[in-house]
Amino acid sequence: MTGLSNRRAWGRFRDDQRGGVIIIAAIALPALVIGAGVTIDYGLATRDRVIMQAAADATAIAAARELSNGHLTDQRLIEVVNGFANRQLEAHDLKVGNAITARITNSNRSVEVNIARPMRNSFPGLLPTMSSGIGVNATATVVGNQKICVVALDSASSEAIYIKSNSWLTAQDCNVYSNSKSPTGVKSDSGIRVTAKLMCSAGGYSGSGEFIARKLVDCPPVDDPLIGRPAPPAEACKAQKLSVIDKGSANARHVLTPGTYCGGLFIGGNSVVKFEAGTYIIKDGPLVVDSNADIRGEYVGFYLQGEKTTFQFLSNAKVVLDAPKDGPLAGLLFFEDRTVTAGREHMIKSNFVSNLTGTMYLSRGTLVVDATNEVAQQSAFTLIVVKKLYLSANPKLVVKSDYRSSAVPVPKGLGPLGGDPVLSQ
Incomplete structure (x- = not known):
């Protein structure tokens, strides 16, 4: 009888599966919780990324708008962006954990903003934290009608731009920049x-005078x-230490053609010279246009x-030059060798240098207008x-910005700058 009872009890236990369901559910529950948590976390991450991207876009535009106003120091950039x-972000409950950085790029035309934060964890301590986190970025570029027309690149000199005596610098509808961080950089x-839309110094100003411009520091x-x-x-030498003296006339100019002039090129006496269009490499000697000489060149560029x-x-030298429309010196009237010793002087001492259409690029030298x-x-x-600009005595250097009236191109990075910021794609 006892054996029968035991068999019946075992049968009931074998047929009753309620205990097994409970065991299986207990085993499966953590996996279900983890799965639900991961789903929730990735859903939140998707939402957070959309919010962060919108914030990055809006922040980049706000910072670029400050940049277009011509005064965005590193400190001010941090203040604006943060x-x-x-x-x-706080408007969408993303108050903590945000890493926000920004930098000015593209020759002071763009602001890049980056925002990063860790992914949210619905079950801290249970689910692993996603170490990769979420990151977004946005870049806004200033476009419009501002123009850079003068840049002194020297970052340390006490006189990166020196305007002496009764000199005038007239930058028509464009901006003048000094990179020197010296308190006497200008x-x-x-x-x-000085007449300009904006006069901007990375350092400061010393001296006196009249500035008809928005004058900024830092x-x-x-x-x-x-x-x-x-x-x-590089090309083979076309001529060696060529001197052109007492040649040509107003009605029949002496003609020079593109090529490499080794040992320099001297144009003196009463010479009246025409430079044919093209690239002139002046090598290992100066380019001198002496008193009473008269030169003219349409679409010519000089590599020094x-x-x-x-x-x-x-x-008394008469100079009328337009930079090339195309070729290796497109847009460049003068291009100084970047490997030379810094501080050499390029001189304009004549009262009859009336036309210099194009870009004078002398990154190692000082342009002296005397x-x-x-x-x-x-x-x-x-x-x-x-590198430096020095106006001596009382010249009146006129820097125009009427780009549309000439076929000479404006090199990328110069000319028109911002007004309205737009997001870069």
């Missing part, structure tokens, strides 16, 4: 006049906009190669990128 981005004397330096521009290819190569326009009259006043536009 304040704006955090307000956007130096001036009484009697000077400006972010302008990266060399032509640093990636390659030098023209070697330690001894500078240009000099001396008193005339007593207007210089470059008939140019369609003149862009100046130099």
